Amino acid sequence: MLLRLAWRNILFYKGRSLATFLLTFCAALLLIFYAALMQGSHRTMLHSNLGIYTGALQLQHQRYQEEGGSEHLIFGAAHWVDLLRRTPEVTAVSARLETVGIAASRLASGAVVLTGVDFSAEADLSALQKALKSGVYASEGLCLYVGSDLARKLEVGLHDELSFIGSAPDRGFVAERFEVCGIFKTGLYDFDLNYAFLNRAAFDTLFRTHDTASVIAVALDDPLHAEAIGARIAPLLEPHLRLYPWQELLEDLLQMLSLDKIFGYVSLGLFFLVIFFVVMIYSFINVSSRIKTFGMLRSIGMRQRQIDIVLLLETLILSLGALALAAPLGGFLAAWFELHPIIIEGIAENYKSYGIVSDAMPTCFDPASILRQSALILLLNLLSILYPIGYLRRFSPTEAMRHV
């Protein structure tokens, strides 16, 4: 009976019902889409950082991460590469040896992280090969694969000469002239600005190294399990070695994403505060205009509690109706723009230092997230009717019937 009464009230007060319905619908749609966009952009930033170079796990000397230095390299790297490759969840492994030095062209100079890599192993693990912009990816001899921003900074192009000065792990001096044979652009600004790669054979000859790595990067079939897999492999490692999961390696990025999420929800929260008060005011006006009616209902024997339930049911029906439309539509938009990302020209250039590597801004279709956002809207709407109910409770049946 109460449900029927609530339904009839909704149909009778069409204007109020439509306004509440539309407000709820728009708010839910906006929240679902905004959350999907935020989740999508964060996921893209994370995947870019993970997939471009970092890998899901990195094996390092425990002191290399903080101190660096030739004393903290991994010696006998092949053994650890084999061990990691034998782990079932591991899809690719690459041993890298990094050194920092000064690179100089005829016109400019700057710091560079010169890294000796096995180009074929890197092709399976990182996005280095896919990031090839010009020239060749895997070269031999004294040929460098240089980041596009580094090439621009040093004012070099393909086949130009680049001098390098640095030191070898044995602390010896290293100076050599290279040819720029390939230029890559991953979109990760810091990476493209600082890194240059050299094939491992030439690197080992030049730097007098053998079977040595500063970092052994590991790709997993599911990076979300990195911590668990790392913990499982850890007992097999020598005490001075440690497997760092990407959550630790990209700690700064994760913190930045969390902060961004908080700011996003705070700014959205202000918007929802406005929506909440608008819905509440509409409900309040509606209840105020019906006080006489509620007084009559009380006088013919209806209890205040039943009237409260009728008002709650009205809001519930309107909210569920709006959500029944908004959630699928929001879900559809999230799914559509996940497959066909929104392109915002220039966003990657403007926000490159934040790890945004592409102008494409995909959303993320996540049913659990859609349910969460819908539940939040429903809760807000139900809360918005509490004040009008409280206001109505102040009137006795007689006062209510005399209310004009």
Next chain:
Amino acid sequence: MRILSLILCCFAALYGLDAAGIIAKVEENLRGEQVYLRMSMRIVTQRHERTLQLESWSQGKKRSFVRINHPPMERGITFLNLEGQMWQYVPRIERTIKIPPSMMLQSWMGSDISNDDIVRQSSLTEDYDARIVEHNGSVALIELIPKPDASVVWGKVLSRIDTERFVALEERFYDEEGTLVRTFSFDAVKRFGRYHLPTRWEIRPQAYPHNRTTLLLEEVDYDTPIDEAYFTKSALTRFAR
């Protein structure tokens, strides 16, 4: 009583003068007016060992020229120190590099001495106040504290000196917090004309107990005139080969 006070004052004055005088004499022994050195530098780390062979020409405190002769990868690298500024020429890439002040504390050629050690050898007498801490027979322990306005690297240097031959036996370098950073040990003192010079120097950094750098002076020639051409920028390329 007055005589005792006078004696104490004389001792204090004498000790104050002695400390600076001793350091000055040690530096004079080290450099002469001009000196040519041929030496080998053995650099040992936990996993690696390498030996450089080099020659050095220096005139007084402010001018010096160094050439690396071995190993082949580093052969021909030259360094020029003029009035506290330092240049390096790398023949492999045919470039002359001015070592900026920010790199002065960097290791020199991967050893345990820094670029600053090469350039600012005179700073012990100019930038530090010296005081004798202990005098035991012919060996004095001298504490060197930076002068208030001196821009120096070390917070304190303790130098143990043979005051008969005026050669350093050991030098300990402390940072501003008073933590020992590295130790220089000197031995195999030989006489070259009127100068005494330790011909074996060992440098041990405190932070890396496995590391050490040993300098062996193989040929020393004091006060034979050195061609002025060594102390020009063109020398970097000219004498690289």
